[in-house]
Amino acid sequence: xxxxxxxxxxxxxxxxxxxxxxxxxxxxxxxxxxxxxxxxxxxxxxxxxxxxxxxxxxxxxxxxxxxxxxxxxxxxxxxxxxxxxxxxxxxxxxxxxxxxxxxxxxxxxxxxx
Amino acid sequence: xxxxxxxxxxxxxxxxxxxxxxxxxxxxxxxxxxxxxxxxxxxxxxxxxxxxxxxxxxxxxxxxxxxxxxxxxxxxxxxxxxxxxxxxxxxxxxxxxxxxxxxxxxxxxxxx
Numbered sequence: 363x364x365x366x367x368x369x370x371x372x373x374x375x376x377x378x379x380x381x382x383x384x385x386x387x388x389x390x391x392x393x394x395x396x397x398x399x400x401x402x403x404x405x406x407x408x409x410x411x412x413x414x415x416x417x418x419x420x421x422x423x424x425x426x427x428x429x430x431x432x433x434x435x436x437x438x439x440x441x442x443x444x445x446x447x448x449x450x451x452x453x454x455x456x457x458x459x460x461x462x463x464x465x466x467x468x469x470x471x472x473x474x475x
Numbered sequence: 476x477x478x479x480x481x482x483x484x485x486x487x488x489x490x491x492x493x494x495x496x497x498x499x500x501x502x503x504x505x506x507x508x509x510x511x512x513x514x515x516x517x518x519x520x521x522x523x524x525x526x527x528x529x530x531x532x533x534x535x536x537x538x539x540x541x542x543x544x545x546x547x548x549x550x551x552x553x554x555x556x557x558x559x560x561x562x563x564x565x566x567x568x569x570x571x572x573x574x575x576x577x578x579x580x581x582x583x584x585x586x587x
Contacts, residue, residue, distance in 0.1 A: 366517070397577075404478055404563060404577030405518070452517050464575075466517025 364388050368453050368467035375443045375474045383438040383470050385453030393456045394436040395420070395464070396428065398449040405452065411436055412459060443474040479564055479578035487584045494551040496581045498564030507547040508565040508575070509538050518563055522549070554585050 366387045375381055385394065392413055397405040397420075407420030409428040417428045425447060429437040436455075440447060453467040481498045488494060498507070506525055510518035522533050524540035524547060531538055539548045547564055564578040 402579060404565075404579050406577070407575070454517070464518075464520065466519070468516050 366453055366455055366465050366467035368451075368470050370470060371468070372471045373473070375440075375472065377444060377474060379443050379474075380439070380441050381443065381472075382440075383451055383453075383472075385436045385438070385455075385467060387434055387436075387453075387455040387465070389455060389457065389465065390433070391455035391457045391465070392433070393459055394430065395454045395456075396426070396436065396438045397452045397454065398422065399452060399469070400449050408438065408451075443472075445474045448472060448474045479566055479576055481562075481564055481578040481581050483581060484579070485582040485584070487586070488554055490555060490585055490587050492554050494554055494558070494583060495548065496550075496562060496583075497546060497548045498566070498578045499546045500566055500576070501545070502566075502568065503544040504566035504568050505544070506567045507538070507540050508567075509536075509547070509549050510563040510565060510577075512561040512563065512580075514560065521562075551583075554583075556585050556587050558583060558585050 369384045395410040396408040399405050406422045408426050411417045411430040414433050427439045451470045454464045456464050479498050479500050508523050509521045511521050512518040522531050522538040527544050528542050529540040535552045537550045561580045561582050563580050565575050567575045
């Protein structure tokens with residue numbers, strides 16, 4: 363019962379460093395999403411995918427890139443990390459493009475110093 | 476970007492008490508969702524609402540889609556320690572998951 367798996371769980375970066383967050387789902391879902399969660403704010407959508415190789419920008423895409431070469435994986439990249447990107451990142455997937463059945467991973471805590 | 480305002484921001488209650496929280500928006504939605512986030516985990520869907528005035532229950536949880544379409548309410552009856560977590564509302568207009576707007580969350584602490 364893996365569901366949505368995110369790696370790593372924790373990471374500390376220095377300003378300017380790059381990294382990739384990995385999300386994998388084993389539910390054969392077509393749609394995947396990356397959110398960030400900040401104190402006092404709701405989850406905000408960074409990028410999402412509507413199918414293999416097809417991605418789109420969400421509400422807060424600046425400073426991030428994504429890659430979806432396989433249906434089950436969705437990568438979130440930070441090319442040059444900034445302190446403003448300190449956050450908890452959640453990946454989610456769904457079997458349909460409509461609301462409700464979002465399955466979330468357990469999150470990645472990222473600190474940028 | 477647009478946000479949903481949840482109230483209260485946090486609640487500290489005794490086991491057995493009932494809990495009420497709400498979510499308001501400046502925009503009309505046609506879908507309201509309630510999620511719970513356990514410490515160190517991702518959110519999990521509790522209840523989905525699709526119609527103004529709709530009242531839906533999931534065990535001890537009951538949620539309502541406000542008649543103005545701009546608000547929603549969640550009630551938890553007879554709280555237990557495992558109810559601890561952050562409760563998020565989310566709303567959308569048009570049905571697309573990428574248009575889902577999340578609330579700021581209500582932190583619930585339950586003392587045994």
